[in-house]
Amino acid sequence: MDLSALPVDPDAMLDGLRPWVECESPTWDAATVNRVMDIASRDLVIAGARIERIAGRMGFGDCVRATFPHPTPNEPGVLVMGHLDTVHPVGTLEKLPWRREGGRCWGPGILDMKGGNYIALEAIRQLARAGQTTPLPITYLLTSDEEVGSPSTRDLIEAEAARHRYVLVPEPARPDGGVVTGRYAIARFNLEAIGRPSHAGARLAEGRSAIKEMARKIVEIEDMTTEDCTFSVGVIHGGQWVNCVSTTCTGEALSMAKRQEDLDRGVARMLALAASSNDVQFKVTRGVTRPVWEPDGRTMALYEKANAIARSLGFAIPPQSSGGGSDGNFTGAMGIATLDGLGVAGAGAHTLDEHIVVDSMARRTRLLAGLLATLD
Numbered sequence: 001m002d003l004s005a006l007p008v009d010p011d012a013m014l015d016g017l018r019p020w021v022e023c024e025s026p027t028w029d030a031a032t033v034n035r036v037m038d039i040a041s042r043d044l045v046i047a048g049a050r051i052e053r054i055a056g057r058m059g060f061g062d063c064v065r066a067t068f069p070h071p072t073p074n075e076p077g078v079l080v081m082g083h084l085d086t087v088h089p090v091g092t093l094e095k096l097p098w099r100r101e102g103g104r105c106w107g108p109g110i111l112d113m114k115g116g117n118y119i120a121l122e123a124i125r126q127l128a129r130a131g132q133t134t135p136l137p138i139t140y141l142l143t144s145d146e147e148v149g150s151p152s153t154r155d156l157i158e159a160e161a162a163r164h165r166y167v168l169v170p171e172p173a174r175p176d177g178g179v180v181t182g183r184y185a186i187a188r189f190n191l192e193a194i195g196r197p198s199h200a201g202a203r204l205a206e207g208r209s210a211i212k213e214m215a216r217k218i219v220e221i222e223d224m225t226t227e228d229c230t231f232s233v234g235v236i237h238g239g240q241w242v243n244c245v246s247t248t249c250t251g252e253a254l255s256m257a258k259r260q261e262d263l264d265r266g267v268a269r270m271l272a273l274a275a276s277s278n279d280v281q282f283k284v285t286r287g288v289t290r291p292v293w294e295p296d297g298r299t300m301a302l303y304e305k306a307n308a309i310a311r312s313l314g315f316a317i318p319p320q321s322s323g324g325g326s327d328g329n330f331t332g333a334m335g336i337a338t339l340d341g342l343g344v345a346g347a348g349a350h351t352l353d354e355h356i357v358v359d360s361m362a363r364r365t366r367l368l369a370g371l372l373a374t375l376d
Helices: 010-022 030-046 110-129 154-161 210-222 260-271 297-313 328-333 360-374
Strands: 050-054 063-067 077-083 099-101 104-106 138-143 164-168 179-183 185-194 229-238 248-257 281-290 319-322 337-339 355-357
Touching: 010 030, 010 110, 010 360, 030 050, 030 063, 030 110, 030 138, 077 110, 077 154, 077 328, 110 138, 110 355, 110 360, 138 154, 154 164, 154 328, 164 328, 164 360, 179 297, 179 328, 179 337, 185 210, 185 260, 210 229, 210 248, 210 281, 229 260, 248 260, 260 281, 297 319, 297 337, 297 360, 328 337, 355 360
Parallel strands: 077 138, 077 164, 164 337, 179 319
Antiparallel strands: 050 063, 063 138, 099 104, 104 355, 185 248, 185 281, 229 248
């Protein structure tokens, strides 16, 4: 099959992608996530898929499982897996509107990872239009809570992946155009400081500030960072009135390590943190964790197939392990051949400069089409 001859049209793809991006879908707003699932479901059905809607839980949005016609539908096949939730709150479109300037296109979630999801769908459409029957059946799973660690969907992801031979994840391409063959382990933590209230103007000395205790702990936590394991505090909420000594302050911390044993030691250090004095309390509870995904023989064999396809198309996809978790952590850790970072190129993920490189859409679509057409 001549992949370079596939009539991939980036302009037409942008027209199709725009409704996905302009439907804002922050993780914690289940209704908005469900609306973008509706849009994606319609496009999947038009492409020939059979849709199953999986109800959300734990306050998160629904998931969508799409299967495509195949002569042997029950054979273990290829799972394409992506998320449609984003980190951007509703209203971000006012600051980061859809716009195209030259070879770039901006919008909330366009890089992470609505653009990648859309080119995966386009790859499937291109093969269908070319009359190409894939060696293995294809399932497409779209999930709703990846940006907060997939607490409600991990069991679904792992169960679905276990029924497949390969997993393809169209998360953003690496800055050098490469793909991801492994990811670091990640743990999240919930922090809570409890003080003693008092009137900040009249009886300041009688109070014990939860915010002050949290401030001490932020420094202590971040100073635990080493080359083997990093620690950062990214969310803080505390206080209600400026004239009241704060009673409670909560936060969230993240730890990341290249090796599982280093993360395990980091988790133990976090859970052992204690209050600075008897006048205040400080508690750490463990949140969701992504296991380390180390490249194995299966994954590297899958990479070599993808690399050969990329070379035939005239570009390089160097492999790398990466920080920043994805749902590929779960499937890779299960020992299932997983290739991540297959999505579009761009920059500014999770910021108000989030954009894609338009020219990358065609070559990455052809790469995905080549994988789907040859994996057996």
